[in-house]
Amino acid sequence: MKNFDHIIPTRIIFGKGTEAQVGSLVKEYGFHKVLLHYGGKSAVKSGLLDRVKDSLAGAGVDFVEMGGAQANPVLSLVRKGIALCLEEKVDLILAVGGGSAIDSAKAIGDGAGNPDVDVWKFFIREADPKAHIPVAVILTLAASGSEMSQSAVLTNEDGGLKRGYNSWTHQPLFSICNPELTYTVSKFQTGCGTVDIMMHTLERYFGWSTDSLITDRLAEGLLKAVIEAGRIADRNPQDYEARATLMWAGSLSHNGLTGLGRDFFMQVHQLEHELSGMYPEIAHGAGLSALFCSWARYVCPAWPERFAQYAAQVWQITMDENDPMKTALAGIDATEEYFKSLGMPVSLKELHVDPARFEEMAEKCTNFGKRTLPGIQELKKKDMVEIYRMAYER
Secondary structure (H helix, E strand, C coil), rough: CCCCCCCCCCCCEEEEHHHHHHHHHHHHHCCCEEEEEEEEHHHCCCCCCHHHHHHHHCCCEEEEEECCCCCCEHHHHHHHHHHHHHHHHHHHEEEEECHEEEEEEEEHHHHHCCCCCHHHHHHCCCCCCCCCCCEEEECCCCCCCCCCCCHHEEEEECCCCEEEEHHHCCCCCCCEEEEECCCCCCHHHHHHHHHHHHCCHHHHHCCCCCCCCHHHHHHHHHHHHHHHHHHHHHCCCCCCCCCHHHHHHHHHCCCCCHHCCCCCCCCHHHHHHHHHHCCCCCCCHHHHHHHHHHHHHHHHHHHHHHHHHHHHHHHHCCCCCCCCCHHHHHHHHHCCCCCCCCCCCCCCCCCCCHHHHHHHHHHHHCCCCCCCEEEEEEEEEEHHHHHHHHHHHH
């Protein structure tokens, strides 16, 4: 097990009806003016937004609103939010929604805390935030884990560049997680969320260092729980225990816990960022499900024993000691069949991606020739193109 430094300062308020506490929580922390940032119709139609506003008003907390957060959050909206925060002298940003609203809020907090620096410079690693407006969360979608992580992803519409950035400024102060708020999430988005949760653990699990037994068992247990809960929520969207499992697993999968003591790099996430950056209509989870199994088949020969362990521990496939590659491929096949059972795409063809754009995607993924992707197998541009091609031809 490698050395690590792990801290998770986010306070989690979990369970039924917990969103009613938001006003008293904001007041408890001593904030005076909140930017209430959300997506669109869902929070309004469900009545959640009105309940949040009533709770804030009841606690004597002033607030301003900005809707419009969208899947694959965009730079232009973030810049509007920064200007609003500065104009209104906001001291807390409250994201009501899933990963898109949360990531957008995190970027707004960075920009408003550093008004002399263009916020995009943080995401392309040309600057680091020195201050921020803190972010709190009311979670409505179990998927990204952004409610308990330091990560944020933002798309610059100019060029379709989607970039992730991790920073201490992104760690939410508190997150309110009521699984009941996910009852109305569509079948498709529930599937996308299940895939995203699994991928945050799988990408860590398939890191390239070993001797991290306890982390392996934590990861495998989480994956098994998510697989089961995903099946149940797909059949019965209002099963509280399944929704609760997915919501808590989403937080645990991306707060660093399932990768402690191991080197890892999220290659599939990087490949997918270019996909949904250029095709913003593609949901992140759908992009991941379309890419993962082709990526796994491509890199598996570099470490078949690791993929065979995954097959045996997570999917209960009998280990073939004489042919670990056979077991490994059976585990990848089982993953693909599971994604299909949730109605998730397992090929880029299903997402109507143009193969003529694979070279451009790969070029962007190399940051225009400035990087390769480390991992079980280092990915160069030609490898990325081949994975995209394999994912198209499934």
